[in-house]
Amino acid sequence: MADFFDKLKDTINKGVATASALTQELIDTTKLKSDICALEAQKKKLLTDLGELAHEMIQNGAIDEGKLQVKSSEIQELTVQIRSLEDSIVQHQNKSNESSDAGKSSVKCSCGADLAAGVKFCGSCGAKT
Numbered sequence: 001m002a003d004f005f006d007k008l009k010d011t012i013n014k015g016v017a018t019a020s021a022l023t024q025e026l027i028d029t030t031k032l033k034s035d036i037c038a039l040e041a042q043k044k045k046l047l048t049d050l051g052e053l054a055h056e057m058i059q060n061g062a063i064d065e066g067k068l069q070v071k072s073s074e075i076q077e078l079t080v081q082i083r084s085l086e087d088s089i090v091q092h093q094n095k096s097n098e099s100s101d102a103g104k105s106s107v108k109c110s111c112g113a114d115l116a117a118g119v120k121f122c123g124s125c126g127a128k129t
């Protein structure tokens with residue numbers, strides 16, 4: 001009986017491994033996007049904090065620029081992190097575009113123009129394909 005369950009577990013694990021390989025790309029981007037969401041929420045909170053802090057200082061007539069700068073640089077750090085995550089999403093998408101392009105057979109006309117699959121005439125020079 002234990003054998004049966006071991007085998008079953010094995011089969012399930014293999015299935016999961018295959019599925020995760022196929023969706024890995026999707027998960028990567030989804031994960032990046034959720035990371036960005038989390039960072040943006042954090043940034044929003046810091047901006048609110050900064051606003052409250054500044055408001056309080058103005059009301060009290062004593063602006064502590066150092067304190068404001070610390071908050072501001074925390075926000076800046078998050079902005080940079082968000083930007084780099086956004087960059088990696090773009091890179092990721094470019095990479096998957098490239099790999100899907102590589103799958104297509106690229107056809108070129110003798111004039112050098114790219115020909116879409118199935119066209120009868122070159123859109124550039126009008127030559128029959």
Ligand SMILES: [Zn+2]
Pocket residue numbers: 109110111112113122123124125126127
């Ligand atoms: Zn042509």
